[in-house]
Amino acid sequence: MVQPCNAVVLISGSGSNLQALIDSLGEDNPLRIRAVVSNRADAYGLTRAQNAGIATQVLDHKAFADREAFDCALIEAIDGFRPDLVVLAGFMRILTPAFVRHYSGRLLNIHPSLLPKHKGLNTHQRALDAQDSEHGCSVHFVSEELDGGPLIIQAVVPVEPGDTAETLALRVHMQEHRIYPTAVRWFAEGRLRLAAEGALLDGEKLPATGYLIRT
Numbered sequence: 001m002v003q004p005c006n007a008v009v010l011i012s013g014s015g016s017n018l019q020a021l022i023d024s025l026g027e028d029n030p031l032r033i034r035a036v037v038s039n040r041a042d043a044y045g046l047t048r049a050q051n052a053g054i055a056t057q058v059l060d061h062k063a064f065a066d067r068e069a070f071d072c073a074l075i076e077a078i079d080g081f082r083p084d085l086v087v088l089a090g091f092m093r094i095l096t097p098a099f100v101r102h103y104s105g106r107l108l109n110i111h112p113s114l115l116p117k118h119k120g121l122n123t124h125q126r127a128l129d130a131q132d133s134e135h136g137c138s139v140h141f142v143s144e145e146l147d148g149g150p151l152i153i154q155a156v157v158p159v160e161p162g163d164t165a166e167t168l169a170l171r172v173h174m175q176e177h178r179i180y181p182t183a184v185r186w187f188a189e190g191r192l193r194l195a196a197e198g199a200l201l202d203g204e205k206l207p208a209t210g211y212l213i214r215t
């Protein structure tokens with residue numbers, strides 16, 4: 001019998017990835033979303049959480065003296081829910097080394113590019129500017145290096161002629177909503193873990209790309 005996996009989800013915006021995780025909940029999924037925490041009060045993801053009966057909290061990073069103070073308060077808020085897992089779902093703040101160390105091995109992120117390409121922001125336009133023929137999204141364990149943690153799963157989408165950042169984002173979003181619930185469920189089921197050598201699925205080291213899905 002798999003124990004419930006208590007998760008706290010961090011957001012900053014629309015929360016469509018949060019919604020995909022909410023929609024993945026069910027009797028045979030050990031994932032339990034105990035709370036959603038946003039650094040922005042206007043994040044629509046807060047409404048999605050409230051509609052699903054999930055506790056919400058807002059912690060405005062601008063209300064803190066510096067990044068370290070914000071992250072310290074964020075840890076205190078998150079730990080109040082005693083999480084087994086912290087899920088970044090469009091959370092748009094770079095986290096301090098202290099935060100990452102505190103949740104090491106139980107901190108996931110989804111990024112809208114085929115890492116290690118296009119770390120950071122504005123990935124869809126950067127893929128177009130680079131004339132990439134392929135683009136996609138990546139789920140990874142979060143490390144101190146921004147978007148540099150061990151890859152868990154990637155989905156590849158084609159870049160089509162005439163694509164704009166908006167059309168590309170829509171194609172990537174569709175895949176995000178598939179791979180994130182999959183990766184989070186792997187963790188919740190105890191199949192996925194972070195080891196010194198990288199990300200392990202069922203005890204086997206995942207490839208450098210993570211589990212690769214071509215669409």
Ligand SMILES: Nc1nc2c(c(=O)[nH]1)N[C@@H](CN(C=O)c1ccc(C(=O)N[C@@H](CCC(=O)O)C(=O)O)cc1)CN2
Nearest residue numbers: 091092093094095109111120142143144145146147148
């Ligand atoms: N230490 C880490 N922190 C975070 C990681 C990570 O891998 N290591 N992933 C990011 C998520 N992310 C991309 O996937 C990302 C989020 C935010 C930024 C960024 O430049 N943020 C700016 C503010 C931007 C804004 O408010 O719109 C900042 O924090 O100054 C880059 C990448 C989450 N954190």
Ligand SMILES: NCC(=O)N[C@@H]1O[C@H](COP(=O)([O-])[O-])[C@@H](O)[C@H]1O
Nearest residue numbers: 013014015016017089090110111112
């Ligand atoms: N670097 C972090 C980053 O850009 N994350 C991206 O923000 C979007 C959030 O959408 P959502 O709020 O609808 O889930 C997602 O596309 C996610 O990959």
